[in-house]
Amino acid sequence: MKDFLFLFRRASTAMPTGSPEEMQSMTQQWMDWIGSIAAQNKLVDRGNRLGEEGKVLRPNNVVTDGPYTEIKESLGGYTLVKANSMDEAVELAKGCPIFAVGGSVEVRPIDQM
Amino acid sequence: MEQQEIIPHLFRTEYSKIVSVLGRLVGFEHIEIAEDIASDTFLLATETWGIKGLPENPAAWLYTVAKNKARDHLKRNNIFSEKVKPGIQRSNTGSHEIEIDLSNKNIADSQLQMMFAICHPSIPAEAQIGLSLRILCGFGIEEIAGAFLSNKETINKRLFRAKEKLRKEKVRIEFPRVSEIDARLETVLTTLYLLFNEGYYSSSQNTTLRKDLCLEAMRLNYLLVDDPHTNKPPVNALLSLMCFHASRFDARLNQNGEIILYDDQDTTLWDKNLIIQGEFYLNKAATGDKISKYHLEAAIAYWHTKKDDTTEKWESILQLYNTLLPIEYSPIAALNRTFALAKARNKQTAIIEAEKLKLTSNHLYYSLLGHLYTDIDKQQALIHLKTALKLAKSKADKETIRKSITKIVETK
Incomplete structure (x- = not known):
């Protein structure tokens, strides 16, 4: 088994604006998806959401506001899973509710240092 | 209580008290002495009470005998002067007699x-x-x-x-x-x-x-x-969990010690008092900012004290399992989550999720698949239940699976 990092991205304009019922349903879908991975004993760390604000530091002390000024998709959160192969990790990512709001999941294997 | 019953009963409750008090006095170095003294005391009780009948206050009788035996033993073997007395002097009680406090x-x-x-x-x-x-x-x-x-x-x-x-x-x-x-x-x-x-x-x-x-x-x-030192939220949560589970004790086993499935239990046998106690301790557990696995399991057990199949019940149970599994995985929790999914949503969704679990050495896994396929695909249901039967070890489990198979075959 190898660890894989899921990075959740979505358009920064696609922040949830739905009714409380829709928000509730969205939470439920995330819970179901995480629960499903955990039930397969393949969840390492459910991870966290990332706050909207952010700073990016570049050489020569250049600091810019927000990581998403030039990219449409912003990083919204991460989760750590374990799987036997990249294919299996991708399979786990398929049920992610982020696709319903046009977002994406980047799957990256973690190479132990 | 008859005398034949009262001695083993007293033995259980009083043995641990005597060993704990004496054990604390002599430490683990001499824990066997504490155990021997307690056992000797009960031996003497069995003999004496057999002849003279039960004393008025059997526990007090046991304490007196245990105290005397302990004093004699500790003195005779110099354990008192070497081990216990220095401790007493440290705690500064000023006493040079062996104090054995059975309050x-x-x-x-x-x-x-x-x-x-x-x-x-x-x-x-x-x-x-x-x-x-x-x-x-x-x-x-x-x-x-x-x-x-x-x-x-x-x-x-x-x-x-x-x-x-x-x-x-x-x-x-x-x-x-x-x-x-x-x-x-x-x-x-x-x-x-x-x-x-x-x-x-x-x-x-x-x-x-x-x-x-x-x-x-x-x-x-x-x-x-x-005890105020240990009266913490997870302690209350665990007690709540135990109360809820114990409330079904008489309903979940038949006379032969075989499991009666939840759906088939006679709810009039559920112990209402224990359910109320469970709710009491669950409320007491609801403080602090940490959710332990005992909180989640107690909440799941709470919903199981409500027999009616409501969407609210099964949706709550499903979400509790969704929260529990990331904290602590267990095959049983994974299977139960899938069962709750079938109840909260539908069997088709649950079958897809169940097949991902791949708990192929667990008879309960195949029992669950068999249950989910019943009403959808009888052949599949029977195949799974037969695999479950092969994997099951205990007589009671095998019997339960056989009953499910018979039920499906008869509804053909």
């Missing part, structure tokens, strides 16, 4: 301290449960062997090794420091949880023994709730 307060304190000493991270969980059963619950070696489906030699060896280890680690029979209490309490709670489960889910056919294990786990948990 309720000291008994409760000693049992709690003994609990912390036995549930020590330096010995394996199995040994902690064994020692707890022996020292804290007064179970005989044979009974412990019965509970573990093992034999007397194995249990004796296990307990001996555990005591050796505690001596080597110089584990003292005392309260942990305030800063350590939460971490140490975690091990204690795990042991009580396993002790309860040993009784609740054991494949032993001895229903009385199984129920006793559960009641003892609850009694020890009550001790923790009664």
Whole structure:
């Protein structure tokens, strides 16, 4: 088994604006998806959401506001899973509710240092 | 109670009290002395009471005899002057007589301290449960062997090794420091949880023994709730969980010790008082900012005390499992989550999720698949149930699966 990092991205304009019922349903879908991975004993760390604000530091002390000024998709959160192969990790990512709001999941294997 | 019953009953409750109080006095170095004195006391009680009849206050009689025996023994063997007296002088009571305090307060304190000493991270969980059963619950070696489906030699060896280890680690029979209490309490709670489960889910056919294990786990948990140092949210949550589970004790086993499935249970046999107690401790557990697995399991057990199939019930159970599994995975929780998914949503969704679990050595996995496929695809349901039957080990499990197969075949 190898660890894989899921990075959740979505358009920064696609922040949830739905009714409380829709928000509730969205939470439920995330819970179901995480629960499903955990039930397969393949969840390492459910991870966290990332706050909207952010700073990016570049050489020569250049600091810019927000990581998403030039990219449409912003990083919204991460989760750590374990799987036997990249294919299996991708399979786990398929049920992610982020696709319903046009977002994406980047799957990256973690190479132990 | 008849005399034949009262002695074993007293033995259980009083043995642990006497051993805990004496044990605290002499430490793990001489714990066998405490055990021997308690056993001798009961031997004398059996003989004397057999001839003279029961004394008016059997517990007080036992305490007096145990005290005298302990004093004689400690004096005779110089243990008092070498080991106990320096301790007494340190605590500055000024007394040079051997004080053996069998007051309720000291008994409760000693049992709690003994609990912390036995549930020590330096010995394996199995040994902690064994020692707890022996020292804290007064179970005989044979009974412990019965509970573990093992034999007397194995249990004796296990307990001996555990005591050796505690001596080597110089584990003292005392309260942990305030800063350590939460971490140490975690091990204690795990042991009580396993002790309860040993009784609740054991494949032993001895229903009385199984129920006793559960009641003892609850009694020890009550001790923790009664002490302000240990009356913490997870402690209350675990007690709540035990109360909810125990409320179904009489409904979930038939006369042969076979499991009656939840759906088939006679709810009039559910113990309403225990359900109310469970709710009480669950409310008490709802403080602080940490959710333990006991909170989640107690909340799941709470919903199971409501027999009616509502969407709210199964959706709540599903979400509780979704929260529990990331904290602690277990095959049973994974299977139960899938069962809840079928109830909250539908069987098709649950089948897709069930097939991802791949718990192919677990008969319950195939039983669940068999259950989910019933009404959808009888052939598939039968194939899964037959695999479950092959994998099941206990007679009771096999019987339950056979009944499900017959049910499907008959509805053809």
